[in-house]
Amino acid sequence: MSTRPRKVPAYRLHKPTGQAVVRLDGRDFYLGKHGTEASQERYRRRTIIERCVSRLKWFRRVATRYEKRATHYLGMVTLAIIFRLLG
Helix, strand or coil: CCCCCCCCCCEEEECCCCEEEEEECCEEEEEEECCCHHHHHHHHHHHHHHHHHHHHCCCHHHHHCCCCCHHHHHHHHHHHHHHHHHC
């Protein structure tokens, strides 16, 4: 399994509003006032979550959600996380 280089979304300033903006999949997400510690922390957390979700999408069963019940799906997500941590 080859690994692609990860592209981290750009953290930039939206000049009219003075807020920090991240562009993901063609959509802008506003993180609060640009340059503050809170907006940078939100950016870091959002990036961690995005990476985690993209790693879980490698598991076809998690990506397509074959299970009808939420508890079964949660079990498959848990197994996927365990496999990622072990392998």
